[in-house]
Amino acid sequence: MSFLRRKFYSYYLNPRIEFPPRFDRREYAFILFNEDTMHRHISFSSRNDILSYLKMNVPAHAYYSSAYYRHPSAERMMDKEWMGADLIFDLDADHLPNARNLSYEEALKEVKEELKKLLSFLMEDFGFGERDIKLYFSGGRGYHCHVCNEKVLELGGQERREVVDYITARGLDIKKVMGEKNLPAEKFSGRFSIKTIKINPNQGGWQGRIARAIIDFFKRIKNMEGEDAIKELVKIEGIGEKTARAIYDALTDERMKRIEAGLLDQSTEFRKIAKPLVTKLAVSLHSEADEPVTADIKRLIRLPGSLHGKTGLRVTGIDIKKIDDFDPLTDAVVFGENSVKVNVLKKMEITMMENHFKIEKGEAKLPEYLAVFLVARGLAEVRPP
Amino acid sequence: MKEAKEWVKEQKVSIEEILFDDLYERARERGVERVRQAVDEGIVREVAMVSEADCIMEIFSYPIARMIVASVESDYLVRRYALAEAKKAYESMKNEEGSFIDYLAREMGVEVSGNEIYFTDYLKYAPTWDINWKLVNREMRKGYVLLSKSEVARLIQEAIRKKIYNELAFAFAPPEVKKVFKDEILGIKNKVIFKEEKRKVGEVKEEGFPPCIKNLIAAVKAGINVPHVGRFTLVTFLNAVGMDIEEILKIFASSPDFNAEKTRYQIEHITGRISGTVYATPKCDTIRTWGLCYPDEYCRNIRHPLFYYRRRARK
Numbered sequence: 001m002s003f004l005r006r007k008f009y010s011y012y013l014n015p016r017i018e019f020p021p022r023f024d025r026r027e028y029a030f031i032l033f034n035e036d037t038m039h040r041h042i043s044f045s046s047r048n049d050i051l052s053y054l055k056m057n058v059p060a061h062a063y064y065s066s067a068y069y070r071h072p073s074a075e076r077m078m079d080k081e082w083m084g085a086d087l088i089f090d091l092d093a094d095h096l097p098n099a100r101n102l103s104y105e106e107a108l109k110e111v112k113e114e115l116k117k118l119l120s121f122l123m124e125d126f127g128f129g130e131r132d133i134k135l136y137f138s139g140g141r142g143y144h145c146h147v148c149n150e151k152v153l154e155l156g157g158q159e160r161r162e163v164v165d166y167i168t169a170r171g172l173d174i175k176k177v178m179g180e181k182n183l184p185a186e187k188f189s190g191r192f193s194i195k196t197i198k199i200n201p202n203q204g205g206w207q208g209r210i211a212r213a214i215i216d217f218f219k220r221i222k223n224m225e226g227e228d229a230i231k232e233l234v235k236i237e238g239i240g241e242k243t244a245r246a247i248y249d250a251l252t253d254e255r256m257k258r259i260e261a262g263l264l265d266q267s268t269e270f271r272k273i274a275k276p277l278v279t280k281l282a283v284s285l286h287s288e289a290d291e292p293v294t295a296d297i298k299r300l301i302r303l304p305g306s307l308h309g310k311t312g313l314r315v316t317g318i319d320i321k322k323i324d325d326f327d328p329l330t331d332a333v334v335f336g337e338n339s340v341k342v343n344v345l346k347k348m349e350i351t352m353m354e355n356h357f358k359i360e361k362g363e364a365k366l367p368e369y370l371a372v373f374l375v376a377r378g379l380a381e382v383r384p385p
Numbered sequence: 386m387k388e389a390k391e392w393v394k395e396q397k398v399s400i401e402e403i404l405f406d407d408l409y410e411r412a413r414e415r416g417v418e419r420v421r422q423a424v425d426e427g428i429v430r431e432v433a434m435v436s437e438a439d440c441i442m443e444i445f446s447y448p449i450a451r452m453i454v455a456s457v458e459s460d461y462l463v464r465r466y467a468l469a470e471a472k473k474a475y476e477s478m479k480n481e482e483g484s485f486i487d488y489l490a491r492e493m494g495v496e497v498s499g500n501e502i503y504f505t506d507y508l509k510y511a512p513t514w515d516i517n518w519k520l521v522n523r524e525m526r527k528g529y530v531l532l533s534k535s536e537v538a539r540l541i542q543e544a545i546r547k548k549i550y551n552e553l554a555f556a557f558a559p560p561e562v563k564k565v566f567k568d569e570i571l572g573i574k575n576k577v578i579f580k581e582e583k584r585k586v587g588e589v590k591e592e593g594f595p596p597c598i599k600n601l602i603a604a605v606k607a608g609i610n611v612p613h614v615g616r617f618t619l620v621t622f623l624n625a626v627g628m629d630i631e632e633i634l635k636i637f638a639s640s641p642d643f644n645a646e647k648t649r650y651q652i653e654h655i656t657g658r659i660s661g662t663v664y665a666t667p668k669c670d671t672i673r674t675w676g677l678c679y680p681d682e683y684c685r686n687i688r689h690p691l692f693y694y695r696r697r698a699r700k
Contacts, residue, residue, distance in 0.1 A: 127528025204526025
């Protein structure tokens with residue numbers, strides 16, 4: 001038995017599994033060590049059966065279906081008879097635009113920021129309560145957010161896609177969301193009617209989000225030194241130095257007051273400014289090429305409490321109130337301190353269980369939890385004893 | 386509606402009476418008229434109701450119309466009739482107080498409070514392929530989507546249409562209905578067949594489709610879940626080159642979440658069979674921003690997928 005499998009076995013002797021709601025209506029799937037194929041269409045009628053399976057087979061990866069089926073172990077999808085599915089969001093470092101240059105720890109921090117944005121959409125806009133939402137560290141490079149609420153169970157693929165589009169701002173029509181109107185002439189110049197946008201930071205939905213972001217943006221610009229402000233403004237697509245200067249010079253106290261009251265003149269410029277703000281507010285849920293998995297009504301998701309075969313970390317639940325405190329490299333660790341002799345393949349630094357390690361290439365004695373993590377990630381090897 | 390149903394039950398009027406008794410002659414005439422208007426005009430017109438008798442005839446005409454529709458045994462008619470009745474409901478909602486809309490909403494099981502509707506119900510009934518109806522462009526707070534009164538009415542119209550369709554799609558009428566309305570049913574059947582025939586048009590050369598469309602077809606046929614805008618693009622294109630609804634529907638049939646009735650409704654909407662608005666095929670720029678463009682060598686200098694087809698299909 002390989003080192004990793006032995007360690008996983010020791011965990012699965014007495015694992016802390018969180019069973020999904022209606023666990024007996026779900027399909028389960030497993031990938032075993034040294035196998036590429038997935039064992040699918042498995043169902044369990046008791047929790048104990050799940051535990052026995054884990055102990056017997058010691059899988060490297062364990063999944064269950066977000067969907068509920070009448071016959072979860074049927075081999076053909078159509079025979080399973082779909083009954084509904086939880087709404088699942090998969091936030092993964094691989095979906096971030098700059099993920100490649102980040103370390104494991106940094107990448108996870110970035111994903112956590114996306115997770116917080118997602119939560120604000122789910123709770124403020126969609127009105128889900130803490131009871132409806134469960135958060136998990138995926139064991140890998142991301143977080144999963146499960147929404148279990150009877151109202152969302154029956155949403156079909158296209159309806160789920162609308163939810164995803166909302167959160168990722170796909171198809172957002174800035175013109176429509178910002179609401180343009182021509183105000184009566186005397187309000188501004190006395191002579192002309194000027195195209196003015198009226199935004200309202202107290203509005204719900206994207207309207208309010210964009211309004212608040214624009215007002216904050218101008219406050220920030222106003223507080224900057226001239227040249228810094230120009231630099232910031234020309235970063236925006238479609239705004240040249242001349243326009244940037246004009247915008248900055250026009251930001252008088254009087255004008256700032258109008259902006260804070262939600263009155264924006266020169267509508268086209270504001271639309272340009274709003275664009276990158278929308279990108280920043282939206283959740284990066286998937287890369288362009290990737291199919292958004294949330295819209296999939298029959299996807300597989302990692303079983304909470306199981307171990308991730310590529311890290312040895314546990315798929316771990318997170319209290320919504322304590323997101324900031326959650327540290328995957330401490331809170332998702334299940335292995336102990338016993339020292340293990342390994343051959344490290346690459347020099348690296350890492351903080352785990354609040355200990356900082358500087359590891360050189362070559363033989364080293366490391367605590368078991370770190371050894372498991374490195375071996376699982378392919379950064380170290382253990383010679384058979 | 387439910388109330389009318391209850392009322393009809395309470396009257397203890399038998400089907401025989403409705404079908405044969407002289408007293409209900411006017412209800413029978415109006416029942417036939419409802420179906421004819423649905424076929425000819427696509428909407429059931431409201432009638433002036435002055436006396437109590439008018440009201441009673443109107444109420445009884447509805448189950449009669451439904452029995453006639455069921456007797457014709459045409460899915461096309463069921464769809465057209467369901468829509469026409471739903472449109473009638475929409476028209477009356479426009480002229481009524483908000484409380485009437487609330488009442489109808491509750492009947493349909495739609496969660497509405499004032500002008501706010503819960504987002505799952507919104508998604509069930511809103512034509513979200515239209516950019517103006519996309520959820521992301523709507524104001525939503527704590528799960529409720531803010532709408533105008535006429536938009537709420539529009540969603541309830543769709544809920545009613547669905548309900549009537551689902552009730553009639555598998556309904557059987559008592560055999561007497563076929564006897565009583567023999568001539569009327571024959572007339573309606575002929576019209577329906579004629580209308581369906583008219584929608585079939587010329588030959589489509591698939592080899593002339595641009596790569597974006599070919600890709601979409603391949604994806605849909607392979608059962609890959611294609612984004613909304615992709616489906617939209619595909620339907621508008623196939624419609625523009627003259628494919629009929631049945632053929633378009635066949636392409637979508639292998640989609641993982643295929644729902645024949647829903648897909649048909651969306652296709653009919655996009656192609657103007659329902660709304661009267663024929664949605665245009667998006668131009669290349671738009672398709673590109675959606676990430677659906679996979680140009681080949683013939684795409685150079687082409688700005689619209691239909692130009693590509695017209696150029697290639699001629700050869």
